[in-house]
Structures are given as structure tokens and as C-alpha cells.
Amino acid sequence: MKKIINLSVLILGVAFVSGQTKEDSIQFNRISTEILNNGKGYNELKELTKNIGNRLSGSQAYEESVKWAAQKLKDAGADKVWLQEVMIPVWERGKESLHIKTSNGSWKSLKMLSLGNSEGTGGKDVSGEIIMVKSLEEYDRLPAEKVKNKIVFFNYPFNQGHVQTFIAYREAGAYRRTAASLTAKKGGKFAVIRSLSSAFDDVPHTGNMRYDDNVSKVPAVTIGNTSADELEALLKNQKVTAKLNSNCGMRGEKLSHSVIGEITGKKDQNVIVVGGHLDSWDVGEGAHDDGAGIVQSIEVLRTFKKLGIQNNHTIRAVCFANEENGTKGGKQYGKTAKDHNEKHLFAIESDAGGYAPRGISLEMDNTKRDQIKSWVNLFLPYGVYNFEGKYSGSDIAPLHEMGVPSAELVPDPQRYFDIHHTSEDTFEKVNRRELLLGSSVMTQLIYMIDKNW
Amino acid sequence: MKKIINLSVLILGVAFVSGQTKEDSIQFNRISTEILNNGKGYNELKELTKNIGNRLSGSQAYEESVKWAAQKLKDAGADKVWLQEVMIPVWERGKESLHIKTSNGSWKSLKMLSLGNSEGTGGKDVSGEIIMVKSLEEYDRLPAEKVKNKIVFFNYPFNQGHVQTFIAYREAGAYRRTAASLTAKKGGKFAVIRSLSSAFDDVPHTGNMRYDDNVSKVPAVTIGNTSADELEALLKNQKVTAKLNSNCGMRGEKLSHSVIGEITGKKDQNVIVVGGHLDSWDVGEGAHDDGAGIVQSIEVLRTFKKLGIQNNHTIRAVCFANEENGTKGGKQYGKTAKDHNEKHLFAIESDAGGYAPRGISLEMDNTKRDQIKSWVNLFLPYGVYNFEGKYSGSDIAPLHEMGVPSAELVPDPQRYFDIHHTSEDTFEKVNRRELLLGSSVMTQLIYMIDKNW
CATH class of the missing domain: 3.50.30.30 (Glucose Oxidase; domain 1)
Incomplete structure (x- = not known):
């Protein structure tokens, strides 16, 4: 196809924008432009998948991915990066x-x-x-x-x-x-x-x-x-x-780690979490599941830093251990948050593949849900229209059970189960622009929540 | 990811459906279920791309694709299949x-x-x-x-x-x-x-x-x-x-053909067109551009026949010649329609890749546009939410210039320009479910237009 199309009609217009909405709309555009042009997530995913590969809990590769993620969080400009201890089950094939x-x-x-x-x-x-x-x-x-x-x-x-x-x-x-x-x-x-x-x-x-x-x-x-x-x-x-x-069989437990990086809140240290899981099954490369969620979460921190967005609250990227066969990383994170009396404002996970985003699923009370849904016109130009889901990610389920409003990025679901949990879940199956748009949408949402909650 | 999610929340509910809307909703579901389970478009695209390959206007491969398309339209159950003569430019590399x-x-x-x-x-x-x-x-x-x-x-x-x-x-x-x-x-x-x-x-x-x-x-x-x-x-x-x-250079003109198949209207012979272009550039396999649009259009006819949907008007699948370097097929189709005094109610083209559909672009007066937009809740469960575009396809532009309300399927645009017009536009780049969903959405839209116009 070669037709010429009218530029303006492709951008879904926000009809009657208030000054406030206009400011947000400009910030949304800065975020997506920065990430689509300069995002590092795609190249980072290549490193994770090609240099480390699949990384089942308990494997040496998983331990390498822990070091790798900590370094990437530092590179992204996190004010603080640490490993959170977690006992994980070890299963070997x-x-x-x-x-x-x-x-x-x-x-x-x-x-x-x-x-x-x-x-x-x-x-x-x-x-x-x-x-x-x-x-x-x-x-x-x-x-x-x-x-x-x-x-x-x-x-x-x-x-x-x-x-x-x-x-x-x-x-x-x-x-x-x-x-x-x-x-x-x-x-x-x-x-x-x-x-x-x-x-x-x-x-x-x-x-x-x-x-x-x-x-x-x-x-x-x-x-x-x-x-x-x-x-x-x-x-x-x-x-x-x-x-x-x-x-195959279970081989007991082992001490391992989730990896956490944060940029400190300028107003308070209440926490907004964005995360994915660092482990994968022991076949393929764990590219869509869930290397994508990892690099997208790291990209959120990088983008806040790069654009100099002054975050009111602490924004924390969490690379959870052991989602696939135990969710011990998510459980430990929830327990630690409780033990340390940390106030969590919001948590979002990306764990449904690095495909073009279509929505954000919201697991929270109706007041907060309706507030986020009221931002739909800001999200529409980015292909995000579906706020009807009522679930969030399995790693952040323990946070949700503690009352934290939770969400999950909803990418297009058509290709995921062709390659999910297989030798075919490789870097080559991930499209750069689709992956980066997911980071962009999570950054935009966190910008809004950080500003309004 | 392995979480269990609530079934109902994934289906974007149509909140207050009238009896009429409910009937349409059931028909939409029949259409998509039939196509996702039994659609032939993906295998047909494999034939077109692998047995014939790229098919520039004027090439022997294009002539083979003409015969192939005519046979597929017959197989789909078209009541009438014919070739429309068109003089096309010949360019050779x-x-x-x-x-x-x-x-x-x-x-x-x-x-x-x-x-x-x-x-x-x-x-x-x-x-x-x-x-x-x-x-x-x-x-x-x-x-x-x-x-x-x-x-x-x-x-x-x-x-x-x-x-x-x-x-x-x-x-x-x-x-x-x-x-x-x-x-x-x-x-x-x-x-x-x-x-x-x-x-x-x-x-x-x-x-x-x-x-x-x-x-x-x-x-x-x-x-x-x-x-x-x-x-x-x-x-x-x-x-x-x-x-x-x-x-390379132009080598004059040649007589060739567009390929047309139709199922006759039960009430009248006013025409609804669904189409794509049969030609491609002379590299790769012309899979997304526009083998996808061809097999999706043929699937529309097959699905009407298979489900026994009684179409009021004539539904015509048109495989246009020479979109890429002359649009002579579209021009000839428009001229013939005018010469024969055929009344065309509507035309839709699929020529933006066989990716998961996101919308339908509408080039028509506001009354008709608003009517189609009022069907949005029927389309939402199929991921189709964007009716804001105001362009249609280049092959149906001559019809639009004659006053025919026109449209184009809007698939996800993120991957298209990675492979468009290249050696990489091959069958392997097309996902079965994404391709078939495009056929489904066009069939659903044509069902609504056939019923209401």
C-alpha cells in the first residue's frame, strides 16, 4: 500500500482538553517520543536473552540474571539498587x-x-x-x-x-x-x-x-x-x-534474590511498584515471558530520570524471583513491605508478553478505577483503550491482598500462546516498537498516578 | 505468566443491549468463532506466497495469481466469478x-x-x-x-x-x-x-x-x-x-486482469465491495502487502456462505490489479461500475498488513459515519475501538470519488514498516490469528451494513 493519508486524522484527537490535560498530553508525548527514539529496553532484552538465556529459579543462569538486572537498574539511574533475599524452590529437568x-x-x-x-x-x-x-x-x-x-x-x-x-x-x-x-x-x-x-x-x-x-x-x-x-x-x-x-524433580530450596531499584520520591517515600519476573522456564530464552516485563520496568525508571520528571513518590522497579514455579519472589516482597511498614500506593506488572499495548487491567476499588478510566483520552493516541480487566499480576497479588491498588499491562494477546513456555520464546519474536510502547504506557500511567495520588 | 484470570472480565461487556443488538452480538460471535476455528485464509496465504510468490504487475507470477484467486473465489462459494480486463503498466527490474x-x-x-x-x-x-x-x-x-x-x-x-x-x-x-x-x-x-x-x-x-x-x-x-x-x-x-x-525501466503496457467474485443479493443487486490488491512488489512474497487483504476478502464471502447468512445486497470480493505501481485495477473497477450503472452501497479495503485489527477508518458522510460508530460496543470484544480515521484504500478511491461510502481495515501498525516492500515480507511474518481476526472484523462490518443500509 502506498496511499498518502491525512496526518491529523491518525492521531485520535482529545476533543476538549483542559489546561491540565494539555500538560499531561504533552508529557505523554515526551515520554513516548523519548522511549521510541532512545529506549534501551530492546537492546537490554537482547543481552538478557542472548548472553544469559533462559533462567529457571535455582539455575546458574538465574543468578547471572540477578547481577545483570542490578547493573541495568544502576545504569538506568536508580538512586538505590538492592537484592532482596528469597528462598526459592529448585526444580531440575x-x-x-x-x-x-x-x-x-x-x-x-x-x-x-x-x-x-x-x-x-x-x-x-x-x-x-x-x-x-x-x-x-x-x-x-x-x-x-x-x-x-x-x-x-x-x-x-x-x-x-x-x-x-x-x-x-x-x-x-x-x-x-x-x-x-x-x-x-x-x-x-x-x-x-x-x-x-x-x-x-x-x-x-x-x-x-x-x-x-x-x-x-x-x-x-x-x-x-x-x-x-x-x-x-x-x-x-x-x-x-x-x-x-x-x-526431573524437586531438589529442595535455595537462597536467591529478587532485584529492586528505585528513584526516591521528592515529596514522600510512599512506593509505586512497576515490575515483571526475572526467572523463566528452562527452555527458549524467556523473551516475552518475561524478559519483556523486566526491561520495560527498568525503562520506566530510566525515562523518569532522563526526562527529569520530578516524582512525588518513590518509584520502584522490581524484578521478581521465581514467578514460574512458586511466586516466592512476589510473596517475599509483600511480606517485607508489610514487615517494614512500607506504604505502597500502587503496583503494576507486565507479564503478558512484549506485544503492542491495548489496555491496563485494574484491580482496585471503583473510585480509583474510575479515576484511571477518566484518563482514557490521554491514552488513546497510544492504542490503549481497554480498562475493563479486573486482574493484576501474580507477583503483585500479595501486595493487592494487603490492599494495594494493582494493575497489569494488557498487550495484544494473539501471538503469546504460540510460543509461551517454549523453545520458541526467543528475542527474535519480540518487536522493538511493540516492546517499547509497553514501557511507554507504564511510564505514562505511573506519571499520572504519581502526580494525582 | 501462569495466573488464572476471571473469564467474564476479559470479554468487554456490552452493558445494555437491546434485543436487536443481542442478535447482532450473537452473529458477531458466530462469525469470529467460525473464522478463528475454520478460516482458510492462512493456508490460502501460504499457497499464494509459497507457490506463486511475489507478483508484480506484468509478471508471469501475477498472471498465475489471477488464476489462483479465481479458483479460491469459486472454492469460497461465490455465485459468480470473473476477470475484469485492465491495461497495466509493466516495469521490470x-x-x-x-x-x-x-x-x-x-x-x-x-x-x-x-x-x-x-x-x-x-x-x-x-x-x-x-x-x-x-x-x-x-x-x-x-x-x-x-x-x-x-x-x-x-x-x-x-x-x-x-x-x-x-x-x-x-x-x-x-x-x-x-x-x-x-x-x-x-x-x-x-x-x-x-x-x-x-x-x-x-x-x-x-x-x-x-x-x-x-x-x-x-x-x-x-x-x-x-x-x-x-x-x-x-x-x-x-x-x-x-x-x-x-x-530497470518501464516496458509499456499489457492487458491483465483484476479478479472478482460475488454472492448475489437476496433483496437487490446493489453492491458491497471488500477487497485488497493481488499484485505486489517484485521482492519477498507480498504476504502482508497485500496477500493478507486478498485472503481476508475471500474469507468474507466464504463465511457468509458457510454460516448461511442471507445477504440482502450483493457482496463482492475484488482482488485489484496493479495497486503498487499504477492503481489501474482500482481505476478500471470504478470506471466499469460507472459505465454499467452499478449502484455501490459501500466499499472496504484491507491493505495495511495482516496484523491484529484495531479499527475501521471511515471515509463517508457524518450520518453514515456516526451510524457505524454507534456499533462500537459490538466491535469492542474483537479489539476494534478506533473509528476515527477518515481515509480508505487506494484501490477503492475511484469508488469513493463517485460518492460511495468507503472504509479501510485498521490493523496494528507497529510491525508493518519493518518489512513493507522488502524481501522480508514473507508468509512467516504473518500470524494466523491476527490475519483471521481481520477477516472476521470485515465480515462483521459487512453483515451490519448489509442488514442496515
Whole structure:
């Protein structure tokens, strides 16, 4: 396309702006112009993903990312940077393989990942016949004797029909979380789930699972959509045997750290938090999940400093430890805030991918919510229109439980579950402008809250 | 991120729906569910881009795409499919190279593309010293004797600071269109422009240029951002010579075709048009520009048929010929509509990339505009909130000039100018869900217009 378009019509006009709103509108523009032109988040994300890579809690890479984040917060001009101690669970994957044998008698390897926090087979082959269910309801109806000593294939597909992919993720998430214990309760040997994936490929998506108390901890593994389709087709007309060999499991706890940097409030030291999580799953590079949120949060501090915006309150960027398999960083942060009697005014997290922002989800009382929604005309030129969500991030949930008004950046959700928790969540999947716009919107929101609260 | 979120809050509620609105809301949901689950556009785009590839007007590939599009319209269930004759200009690139020589005396090859419609050097080397300007204003101030026999490097950068990338494109577009004639008017040998590109890479972006009347037709070529940066740095402290050898040029006209398919109106044969352009530049695969618009338009017809929506008026999908370097397809379509006295109710084009839709730009009188804007709550759950644009597509401009209310799909603009008119505009850059959502929004809008107009 090559048409020439009228400049003015593309900028959604703010029709009747008061002097105050005009000042804010100018500040919004300064912020976005600075970040789109000079933002460092994209290059920082490249460092984090390419020099350090994935960084599961407990790994050496995570410890490297702690040092890296502290340095980046200093570079951004934070007045104070520190590490917050937190005990984190250690889960290790180790070597793993899944094979299937069909009626022709030959074994075939499937691409697979053990789910996070799952126990393995202890390096031994565990095999059995596969039975398939398409839903939890179908599984509930199966008598235990049909499951005993079998491998259960939970073949629930990600529902592409939802416009909001997080709804499809939530629906399919029930399988990831519960498959192992459901299998154990009926005497099955291990569980295989179809990945929580919107992609049409064979990439397995890992993610957190949990064991019910007093139930045998059988392994849970996941396979990509293509393998799941093939397995489903095979099971229509023959018996299929699966053989799992894996070494994953929990390895106790370890002392580690969240990383915090702040610029001190000029009026008081009440705290505004912006954050993401520094850890990632142990595949890919943790680029969208959640390297994006980390570099966006650091960019907020840098931009306040660079533009010389005088912040009334303390603005703190928090790089939380261990979101993926324990949320211990968020819990510790909340506990410390309480212990130290710190007053938190507001917290926002970016943990839904580094895509072009569309909204801000608000978990707070209606008065504050309505106030933020009244700023919509300031945000519209930046593509931010949706303030209807009522959730915030998992790392800041402990703050919210203490009464802190909380929020989450809402980026476009269409591409996230193609690559979420996979080897494909790499730097190359992140677009510079989309990532930087997310930083810009969080900076703009914090500017407004700092000024008005 | 792994949090569980409340399902209901993600769906932007339509607060007080009338019975009528509820019926429409259900129809909107049927449309999007059908397309997201069963849409064929993504696989069709794969066929078009991978089996045929780029398809400049006049090329054999374009003729193949004509046959392909006619077949796809038939497959979609069109009641009638035909080819519309149109005379199109033929421009061919041929072999081309650009070298620079610095003070150390060795020649270095730069990645480059001649601009579309540019004349070449006729296969001969044309060389001279490069002079650089950063803006048209700077060029205007240069006396002709400083330009005479020189190569002019128009080094105007794409302004990353604009949130709306189309504004930056428009600003930089002036250089692409005018550089050659401006250079010729002061006796320069040829023009080199920095590409209209939001990417930080060395990929040159071609695109249309034009010659002023009565001015010598000197060549215009473009280089990627990295090469432009390097050249800029070199020119700071030394003389640089450039040498161009190219064979491009206009090769007269040729009879070709636009492709049209329609489903006949049940009440009358007044026409609603949905379209994109079938041609592309001669690099990459023309995936976002505008294979996306083609498969989205075909999907609209398929969806009406598949869901059995009884359309009052005739709905016509038009695959326009020659948008990129002549818009002859759009002009011919408008002329034929006039000659045949066809009444057109509405026309919409998709030609801004196959990204997640954000809005619909409306070029029509205020009564109709306000009516469409009153449907905003129906569109919000699909991420479509922006009805403020006042332009439509270049292929349907002739219809608009005849008084037809016109529109364009407004997708997210952040990634488009990374790959627009380049070797990088490939199928892999298109996301299935984003592409299909664009088809869904156009189908929803056409459903409303068909019902209410």
C-alpha cells in the first residue's frame, strides 16, 4: 500500500482538553517520543536473552540474571539498587525422552517436555498402554480399573475460537495443573497432555503443575499439537504403548534474590511498584515471558530520570524471583513491605508478553478505577483503550491482598500462546516498537498516578 | 505468566443491549468463532506466497495469481466469478548493483533496490561523487552547481518517535517519490535514498516513485538503514564515489486482469465491495502487502456462505490489479461500475498488513459515519475501538470519488514498516490469528451494513 493519508486524522484527537490535560498530553508525548527514539529496553532484552538465556529459579543462569538486572537498574539511574533475599524452590529437568510403539512394533520418539515441578521416572523406563480422554468430564467417568497401570493422554485442545487467548489458556490450564494427580488417583502410571498452544506446530509448552496432597507423584509430560494429532489418529484404530524416561524433580530450596531499584520520591517515600519476573522456564530464552516485563520496568525508571520528571513518590522497579514455579519472589516482597511498614500506593506488572499495548487491567476499588478510566483520552493516541480487566499480576497479588491498588499491562494477546513456555520464546519474536510502547504506557500511567495520588 | 484470570472480565461487556443488538452480538460471535476455528485464509496465504510468490504487475507470477484467486473465489462459494480486463503498466527490474569507493580506493557493494518505476542506467556504469542531504529543505538550499554530475544521497530517517507509523511513512515517502526528479533538476546523475524502514537492519525497501514532466529520468535507488548509517559516517570525513549499474525501466503496457467474485443479493443487486490488491512488489512474497487483504476478502464471502447468512445486497470480493505501481485495477473497477450503472452501497479495503485489527477508518458522510460508530460496543470484544480515521484504500478511491461510502481495515501498525516492500515480507511474518481476526472484523462490518443500509 502506498496511499498518502491525512496526518491529523491518525492521531485520535482529545476533543476538549483542559489546561491540565494539555500538560499531561504533552508529557505523554515526551515520554513516548523519548522511549521510541532512545529506549534501551530492546537492546537490554537482547543481552538478557542472548548472553544469559533462559533462567529457571535455582539455575546458574538465574543468578547471572540477578547481577545483570542490578547493573541495568544502576545504569538506568536508580538512586538505590538492592537484592532482596528469597528462598526459592529448585526444580531440575535433566535428560528425558518419550517414545511410543504402535502395532508395527517399532518405537518412535516424540518431542516432549516434562511439566514444571513434575517428578520424573528416576532415570528408569516406565511404560504402559495409552488411553486417551478429550476432557476432564470424560476422565471423571472412567472407572479406575480402566486407568490402572495405563498412561493417560489428556487430549484437550486449546480453543482457537476465543478472541481472548487467555480464556483458552485458562480453560486448557486445568489439564496442565491437575493431570498428574488425577492420573495417580486412578492408578495410572503417568500423564501426557496436549500442550496449551495456539500454534499449529510440534513445539511442546511446559508450565507449572502441582500435586495434590496424599497422592502418588506420577510424572506429567506434554507434547506439541502435531504429535498430539498423530497420537489421537493412531489411537483410533490400534493400541499404542508409551515409554517415558525422565530425571526431573524437586531438589529442595535455595537462597536467591529478587532485584529492586528505585528513584526516591521528592515529596514522600510512599512506593509505586512497576515490575515483571526475572526467572523463566528452562527452555527458549524467556523473551516475552518475561524478559519483556523486566526491561520495560527498568525503562520506566530510566525515562523518569532522563526526562527529569520530578516524582512525588518513590518509584520502584522490581524484578521478581521465581514467578514460574512458586511466586516466592512476589510473596517475599509483600511480606517485607508489610514487615517494614512500607506504604505502597500502587503496583503494576507486565507479564503478558512484549506485544503492542491495548489496555491496563485494574484491580482496585471503583473510585480509583474510575479515576484511571477518566484518563482514557490521554491514552488513546497510544492504542490503549481497554480498562475493563479486573486482574493484576501474580507477583503483585500479595501486595493487592494487603490492599494495594494493582494493575497489569494488557498487550495484544494473539501471538503469546504460540510460543509461551517454549523453545520458541526467543528475542527474535519480540518487536522493538511493540516492546517499547509497553514501557511507554507504564511510564505514562505511573506519571499520572504519581502526580494525582 | 501462569495466573488464572476471571473469564467474564476479559470479554468487554456490552452493558445494555437491546434485543436487536443481542442478535447482532450473537452473529458477531458466530462469525469470529467460525473464522478463528475454520478460516482458510492462512493456508490460502501460504499457497499464494509459497507457490506463486511475489507478483508484480506484468509478471508471469501475477498472471498465475489471477488464476489462483479465481479458483479460491469459486472454492469460497461465490455465485459468480470473473476477470475484469485492465491495461497495466509493466516495469521490470533486471540486474542491478550499487558500489561505493572510499578514500582507500576499494569498491564495496551495497545492498540496494531500484525504486519501482525508476529508469535504470541501461546496463552501463554511472558513477560520481556522493553528496548527502538530511532533508528536502537542505536540498532546496543547495545551489545547482553543487549537485551537477553528483549522486545525491537523501538521508532522511524514518521517524521512530511517531506512535502511528503511517505518519512516519508519509513523511519519509516524500523522499521516495520526488528524489529522482529533484536530483535531475539540478543536474545530478542519480538519487540514493535511505529506505522508508522502521527496522534496524540492512534490508532495502522499494516502492513507487514518479518522474515530473519535462525532467530527465535519472535513476533512484534505495539502501537499507545500516548501509545508510555507514555511508553517512563515511561522508563525514571523506569523499565517497558511487557507481550504479541497473537495467530497470518501464516496458509499456499489457492487458491483465483484476479478479472478482460475488454472492448475489437476496433483496437487490446493489453492491458491497471488500477487497485488497493481488499484485505486489517484485521482492519477498507480498504476504502482508497485500496477500493478507486478498485472503481476508475471500474469507468474507466464504463465511457468509458457510454460516448461511442471507445477504440482502450483493457482496463482492475484488482482488485489484496493479495497486503498487499504477492503481489501474482500482481505476478500471470504478470506471466499469460507472459505465454499467452499478449502484455501490459501500466499499472496504484491507491493505495495511495482516496484523491484529484495531479499527475501521471511515471515509463517508457524518450520518453514515456516526451510524457505524454507534456499533462500537459490538466491535469492542474483537479489539476494534478506533473509528476515527477518515481515509480508505487506494484501490477503492475511484469508488469513493463517485460518492460511495468507503472504509479501510485498521490493523496494528507497529510491525508493518519493518518489512513493507522488502524481501522480508514473507508468509512467516504473518500470524494466523491476527490475519483471521481481520477477516472476521470485515465480515462483521459487512453483515451490519448489509442488514442496515
